[in-house]
Amino acid sequence: MTRLVSHLQSSVGRKVVMALTGLGLVTYVILHMVGNLQVFEGPHALNSYAAFLRDMPILLWTARIGLLCIVALHIVFAIQLSLQNHRARPIGYAIHRYRQASFASRTMAMSGMVLLLFIVFHLLHLTAGVIGSPNSDRIDAEGYRDVYGKMIHAFQNPLVVALYLVGQLGLGLHLSHAVSSSIQTLGLEHAALDRLFKAAGPAVGLLVVLGNIAIILAVFLGIVHV
Ligand code: HEM
Secondary structure (H helix, E strand, C coil): CHHHHHHHHCHHHHHHHHHHHHHHHHHHHHHHHHHHHHHHHCHHHHHHHHHHHHCCHHHHHHHHHHHHHHHHHHHHHHHHHHHHHHHHCCCCCCCCCCCCCCHHHHCHHHHHHHHHHHHHHHHHHHHCCCCCCCCCCCECCCCCECHHHHHHHHCCCHHHHHHHHHHHHHHHHHHHHHHHHHHHHCCCCCHHHHHHHHHHHHHHHHHHHHHHHHHHHHHHCCCCCC
16 A cells, blocks of 8 residues: 555656546547537437436446546646656756657646636536526426537537637647557557557547537537527
């Protein structure tokens, strides 16, 4: 136990926890996007899917609490690691050598912050209905919670669309570095698969962002409607 705690306090241990929690969050984001894409199949598909998830309260709350713990661990360790890096090199390099580091890797803290703000806004908006979601408790013709109607209502508002697009920018940038970097941290590198692993981050980031943007714009442009 003491060995585990001291390993977690080392920078390698913290990086491993960040990689594992990050991959857990990426998995959630992919599954969430795939679920939301059912908006293209109409109200029945999306609302019955949302009802199916809510019909298992124990599983729902286990997933919610698990997700919250994963997010908290990920953020606390990210702050600790960046403070540790800063303490090790408080002044920084006189000449910044960015040849190796991509834009996404240099802006991880910024994209992470944008993503966190987006998630807080998103939960208050679409889950809790505290911000601008008057039909959050509406029931559809089949007796399901009208998640479809809620989404249509949300993305008809240009300000909401703009905020979601900024969130997607943060998400895409963060994922495009995070996925490849997690694979590297977990030691899954292999000479033959090196290019594949490097491409995994940008590919996953692009896939998730394109899927999410397709939903937002399809509603905003009236392609998907009530
Ligand atoms: C265009 C992109 C997105 C759309 C259309 C969307 C849609 C939704 C909707 C409709 C809900 C409420 C579901 C319900 O009331 O049953 C929801 C909940 C949620 N979303 Fe998203 N989402 C998007 C992106 C994201 C992203 C990028 C994240 C995380 C990084 C995220 C995390 C969550 C979480 C944690 C919940 C709460 C789930 C629960 O516990 O009930 N969403 N989303």
